[in-house]
Amino acid sequence: MINQINIPWSEKYRPTKYSFLKGQELAIEKIRNFLKNFPKKKAIILYGPTGVGKTSLAYVVAAETDSEILELNASDFRDKQKISSVIGPASIQNSLFGKYKIILVDEVDGISSSEKGGLSELLALIEKTSFPIIITANDIWDKKFSLLREKSELVQLKNLDYKNIFELLNEICKKENIVVPKEVLLSISIKARGDARAAINDLQSLSKLDEGILAKELDERNKEQSIFYALHAIFKFAKIDDRILRVYDEVNMTTDEIFLWIEENIPLEYKGEELAKAFDALSRADVFRGRVHRQQHWRFLVYQNFFIGPAIAASKKYNRTGMTNYRKPLRILKIWLQNQRNKKKLSISEKYAKFCHISKKQAMKDFLLIRLILKNKKIRKQLKLTQEEEEYLDKTLDS
Amino acid sequence: MTNEIWTEKYRPKKFEEVVGQEEVIKRVKSLVNSLNIPHLLFAGPAGTGKSTVALIVVKELFKESWRENYLELNASDERGIDVIRQKVKDFARTRALGAVPFKVIFLDEADALTREAQQALRRTMENFTNTCRFILSCNYSSKIIDPIQSRCVVFRFQLLEKKSIKKRIDLICASESLTITPEAFDALYEYSEGDCRRIINLLQATASISPNITIDLINTIVSQAKPTDVRIVLDYCLAGDFENARKKLLDIMLKDSVSGTDIIKAIQKEIWNLKIDEELKVKLTEKTGEIEFRLVEGSDEFIQLEALLAGFVLAGKKGKV
Numbered sequence: 001m002i003n004q005i006n007i008p009w010s011e012k013y014r015p016t017k018y019s020f021l022k023g024q025e026l027a028i029e030k031i032r033n034f035l036k037n038f039p040k041k042k043a044i045i046l047y048g049p050t051g052v053g054k055t056s057l058a059y060v061v062a063a064e065t066d067s068e069i070l071e072l073n074a075s076d077f078r079d080k081q082k083i084s085s086v087i088g089p090a091s092i093q094n095s096l097f098g099k100y101k102i103i104l105v106d107e108v109d110g111i112s113s114s115e116k117g118g119l120s121e122l123l124a125l126i127e128k129t130s131f132p133i134i135i136t137a138n139d140i141w142d143k144k145f146s147l148l149r150e151k152s153e154l155v156q157l158k159n160l161d162y163k164n165i166f167e168l169l170n171e172i173c174k175k176e177n178i179v180v181p182k183e184v185l186l187s188i189s190i191k192a193r194g195d196a197r198a199a200i201n202d203l204q205s206l207s208k209l210d211e212g213i214l215a216k217e218l219d220e221r222n223k224e225q226s227i228f229y230a231l232h233a234i235f236k237f238a239k240i241d242d243r244i245l246r247v248y249d250e251v252n253m254t255t256d257e258i259f260l261w262i263e264e265n266i267p268l269e270y271k272g273e274e275l276a277k278a279f280d281a282l283s284r285a286d287v288f289r290g291r292v293h294r295q296q297h298w299r300f301l302v303y304q305n306f307f308i309g310p311a312i313a314a315s316k317k318y319n320r321t322g323m324t325n326y327r328k329p330l331r332i333l334k335i336w337l338q339n340q341r342n343k344k345k346l347s348i349s350e351k352y353a354k355f356c357h358i359s360k361k362q363a364m365k366d367f368l369l370i371r372l373i374l375k376n377k378k379i380r381k382q383l384k385l386t387q388e389e390e391e392y393l394d395k396t397l398d399s
Numbered sequence: 400m401t402n403e404i405w406t407e408k409y410r411p412k413k414f415e416e417v418v419g420q421e422e423v424i425k426r427v428k429s430l431v432n433s434l435n436i437p438h439l440l441f442a443g444p445a446g447t448g449k450s451t452v453a454l455i456v457v458k459e460l461f462k463e464s465w466r467e468n469y470l471e472l473n474a475s476d477e478r479g480i481d482v483i484r485q486k487v488k489d490f491a492r493t494r495a496l497g498a499v500p501f502k503v504i505f506l507d508e509a510d511a512l513t514r515e516a517q518q519a520l521r522r523t524m525e526n527f528t529n530t531c532r533f534i535l536s537c538n539y540s541s542k543i544i545d546p547i548q549s550r551c552v553v554f555r556f557q558l559l560e561k562k563s564i565k566k567r568i569d570l571i572c573a574s575e576s577l578t579i580t581p582e583a584f585d586a587l588y589e590y591s592e593g594d595c596r597r598i599i600n601l602l603q604a605t606a607s608i609s610p611n612i613t614i615d616l617i618n619t620i621v622s623q624a625k626p627t628d629v630r631i632v633l634d635y636c637l638a639g640d641f642e643n644a645r646k647k648l649l650d651i652m653l654k655d656s657v658s659g660t661d662i663i664k665a666i667q668k669e670i671w672n673l674k675i676d677e678e679l680k681v682k683l684t685e686k687t688g689e690i691e692f693r694l695v696e697g698s699d700e701f702i703q704l705e706a707l708l709a710g711f712v713l714a715g716k717k718g719k720v
Contacts, residue, residue: 263702267641275641276706276713283693283706290698294513331649331701338653345656356406357450358596359473359508364656369597369624372604379403 010200013172015056016063022196023164024053030155031061035132041153043126043133045108047140048157051195054136057157058104061134067100070131077111077121105135108148119144126151159194162186162323168196169203178207187225193325226251227261228326234262234313235269236320247309255304259286260329262308268324274315281311344392348374351383371396405603406596409571411451412458419563420448423554427452430552431459434499438524438533440509440548442540443556446594449536452556453505456534460499468495468502475508480516484523491527501532510537517544524550558593567595568602572612577602579612586617626655629665633673636708637715644708649701659700663691666707679714686710 015021018028027046034044046054062069103125111119126133126148133152140149166189173180180203188206192199209217230247237244248258259282266278285307288300342364349363352370356363363370374380374393385393402408411417414428430436436456441449457469470490477483487504495502512520524533524547533551537543540553565584572579579587591598605612605620629651635644651657667687670680690707697703 259699259702263705267645271641272639272716273713276709279702279706279709283690283697283703286697286699286702287693290696293698334649335653342653342656352404353473353476355402356404357410357454357471357507359475361475365658365661366597366600368626368655369600369604372607372620372623373404373600375607376403382403 008201009172009176009204010197013168013175013200015053015060018060018064021053021057021060022168023160024057024157027057027155027157030153031057031134034153034155035061035065038132039130041151042129043135043148043152044155045135045137045140045149045152046155046157047137049159049194050138051192051197051199052157052160053196054157055104055106058102058106058134058136062102062104065100065102067102069102069104071104071106073106073110077118101131103129103131103133105133108135108137108145109139109142119148123147123151160196161194162189162192165189165192165194165196165199169199172200172203176207180206183222183225187222187228190228190323190325191224223252224328227253227258230258231261231265231326232324234309235265235316235324237313238316238319240310240314244310244313247313248305255289255308257329258308259289260331261326262312264329264331265324265326266312268326269320270315274317277315278312281307281315284311344389345396348383348385348389348393351385355383405571405575406599409567409574409599411448411455414452414455414459417448417451417455418566419559420452420556423452423556427456427554431456434460436460436503436532438551439535440540440543440551440553441534441536441556442538442543442553444538444558444593446591446596446598447556447559448595449556450505450507453534453536457503457505460503461495461497464497468497468499470502470504471507472504473507475511480512480519483516484519487523487527487531491531494530501530503532503534505534505536507536508538509535510539510542514544517547521546521550559595561588564588564593564595564598568598571599571602575606575610577606577610577612580614582614583612583617586614586621590617590621626657627651629662630669630672632708633666633669633711636711637673637675639712639715641708641712644712645705648704648708652701659694659704660691662704663687663694663707667691675714679717683711683714 021028031044031046034041046057048054059069061067105122108122111122135148135152137145140154166185169180169185169189173185184206185203188199188202192202206217230251233244233247251258253261262282266282267275270278285304288304288307291297292300292304345367346360346364349367349370350360352374353360353363371393374383374385375397380390380393414424417424427439439453439456441452443449457465461468470486472483472486474483477486483506490504491502494500506520509517509520521544524531535543535547535551540548540555568579568584568587571577587598587601591601601617601620601624602612604624605616608616608620627650629648632644632648632651635641635647648662652659652662667684670683670687673680675683687707690703690710693706694700694703
């Protein structure tokens with residue numbers, strides 16, 4: 001028997017009834033109509049982002065109509081024989097046991113248009129079939145799918161609302177008999193950005209942590225939660241009220257971290273004139289930050305805090321609704337990664353600088369030119385470059 | 400072992416070999432002849448001979464024993480004024496031997512120090528005045544605080560004239576058996592903007608391909624030595640794609656180690672090549688100037704540049720209507 005503990009929860013809790021599918025009522029309605037009218041159209045395409053329940057929906061349809069699912073994926077279409085041997089007869093005749101069948105073509109994105117078979121094979125199948133075909137895809141708007149689109153019903157599955165995901169997680173917690181604080185569930189739901197599978201996986205991994213790590217993890221999540229609320233307040237509301245003026249009071253992060261969060265997320269909310277205004281405010285906040293650092297003129301903090309918060313809120317013309325899944329800033333990480341990659345460059349520059357009475361920084365700046373001079377083997381010897389440094393140089397000279 | 404890097408191989412070793420800077424040389428030479436120098440401050444653009452003259456000063460003063468009596472520090476590489484102070488202390492603890500009663504410390508790129516660090520440096524200079532002389536170098540003397548300037552004799556190095564640089568290049572070409580066409584020299588001069596170190600580096604890189612230097616060859620080398628164009632970033636902006644613009648910008652800055660100041664200079668130059676109307680170009684230049692100013696005052700270069708990009712995105716939108 002399969003060990004129940006090791007089944008991913010995202011599989012274990014795959015919905016089995018229409019009513020278990022959260023937030024996709026519209027899609028369910030459409031798929032019901034499709035089945036009722038079959039074979040007016042013989043295929044239906046469910047498209048949308050990952051983890052919103054496309055495959056789940058297909059299985060729910062099968063369960064609710066007491067049908068058997070015949071699943072195919074893109075790679076099966078490369079083999080013409082396989083399609084006709086497995087699906088061919090099945091799609092034309094009724095099953096021996098008289099059970100109704102549904103053909104599921106999962107993730108059609110991967111199918112090729114150039115290879116033999118492939119897409120044309122699928123189109124032929126749609127012509128012949130006597131069973132409904134459900135096709136799932138992330139993106140169906142590629143040109144190669146134009147014929148397929150014509151022959152099929154299209155149903156879009158929207159990103160799940162964080163509330164739907166929250167509900168889902170709550171139910172799973174009940175069934176698994178675990179207690180997770182509400183704020184954590186909320187934070188997972190928001191972080192998942194509409195991807196229910198990601199949220200469930202996240203929840204499962206969290207449930208396995210021991211208490212010490214859990215506390216640390218929760219702390220990290222709380223931190224993100226607190227900045228999330230602050231960003232929400234700043235980016236959604238145009239009116240500057242008391243709450244916006246003290247928006248960062250509850251955020252347990254350093255000012256420098258807050259700068260990065262704001263910077264990363266401005267373009268998610270603002271475009272055009274609002275974008276320019278918001279970045280202008282951020283730029284002014286940074287100037288005051290620089291003056292505080294350099295001159296220890298603490299009074300300027302007042303202005304810094306105004307421009308990093310209320311001024312950015314005031315950049316918008318109208319209130320926003322809905323939830324935005326704010327991103328964690330990545331710039332510092334990118335700088336760190338590039339520094340790791342630049343290590344050889346730095347050590348070469350250091351050696352060069354020593355010989356040439358210039359600063360390391362200057363050598364780094366002129367590196368594109370200097371590397372050309374360092375083609376010379378004698379100079380490499382003179383600078384005592386290591387094997388790795390020489391290899392690094394050769395690599396940059398090749399590209 | 401001879402130095403194979405030409406900027407070093409052909410670095411002038413005597414006052415007479417230095418091209419241009421006649422005024423500076425005359426005065427520095429007379430100070431050195433008296434075997435006593437005050438603190439010196441060399442101000443001037445990159446590649447005009449500041450380090451070279453400093454080296455000649457110590458060689459003339461100390462002859463063979465110059466290495467024991469000379470300490471070279473670079474303010475932009477040392478981590479903070481405390482490190483500099485410690486190094487100065489260690490070096491200046493012992494008295495110089497021989498005819499000259501002091502040692503010389505050359506502090507390059509002194510304008511990289513903050514005002515507070517310069518105050519600390521001033522104290523250090525005072526404390527070791529009996530055993531040490533400082534030669535400071537900087538691009539702009541205005542970035543050096545007054546108390547330091549008043550303790551130094553200030554020398555201003557001029558941007559080298561074309562004919563001065565020509566003299567140096569001809570010498571190198573003769574010695575390395577190179578031929579160079581007049582157009583090729585013009586191109587070299589153009590790209591190096593009067594920076595003698597840069598021009599010699601360009602020459603050596605070009606000569607590594609062929610001893611016959613032509614303008615085509617130089618263009619090839621220059622294109623290999625240039626960081627990725629900021630034009631790509633601006634094109635993203637004008638197309639309204641802020642996210643990709645800032646991504647590309649970070650890429651360029653990190654991969655080619657380009658500073659924010661250099662990026663903004665490149666942007667300012669590029670504005671006039673953009674296909675937008677003239678009035679907009681004026682507005683964008685104004686915005687660029689404002690951001691360059693804030694770059695100096697602020698603490699995060701990248702945030703300032705993003706603000707500029709957002710301005711370009713907006714301009715691109717308006718330009719289309």
